[in-house]
Amino acid sequence: MASATDARLKVYQATALFSVLFALVGFSYNVWRLEVTEHNNNVREASFELLLQLAELEQVVYAAHYDRDLDRGSPRDGWVKVGLINDLSGSCSEAVVASAAALKSVWSANWAEVAEERTAADAVVAAIDGVRAEVRAVLADLN
Incomplete structure (x- = not known):
């Protein structure tokens, strides 16, 4: 038992x-x-906000260069958007941080000539496209 x-x-x-x-x-x-x-979720939200800010910065560049509208194409607005893009990039990946830093560098070197020089506007738009591509890659890699 x-x-x-x-x-x-x-x-x-x-x-x-x-x-x-x-x-x-x-x-x-x-x-x-x-x-x-x-x-x-945090990366996704930051990425979508980055894409919005990139589009708005691109609009600032186009308004300044093609429309010669310094109200909508204000360099001050551009600086604010570039700063916000740099801040938000830290929530994504190192590649986005690097491309956002490159965008800030390109903007810093070209902001004064964006309204008059096509090469300056094209350089900024190319840097914007570089950040946009990195953000899309981050979104594609999410689990």
């Missing part, structure tokens, strides 16, 4: 141990999945 009780007790202990292990594994996976999902 004692051996039957011992056997039953070992089965109960094994079941309890397996249940606790299964619960810990399930909980760990759930926490990991929530962290990945939250990270992806």
Whole structure:
């Protein structure tokens, strides 16, 4: 009788141990999945905002160069947008950070000539396109 009780007790202990292990594994996976999902949501939101800011900066360049409208094509607005793009790039990837820094450098070198010089406007637009391509790559790589 004692051996039957011992056997039953070992089965109960094994079941309890397996249940606790299964619960810990399930909980760990759930926490990991929530962290990945939250990270992806943060990157996705920052990426979409980056794309909007890039489009608005491109509009500033076009308004300044093609329309000669210094109200909509204000270099001050351009500086604000470039700064915001640099700030948001940190929420994405290192490649986006690097391309945003390159955009800031190109803007810094060309902002004064964007209204008059086509090469300056083209250089800024090319840098914008570079950041846009990196942001799209980040969005494509999300899990």
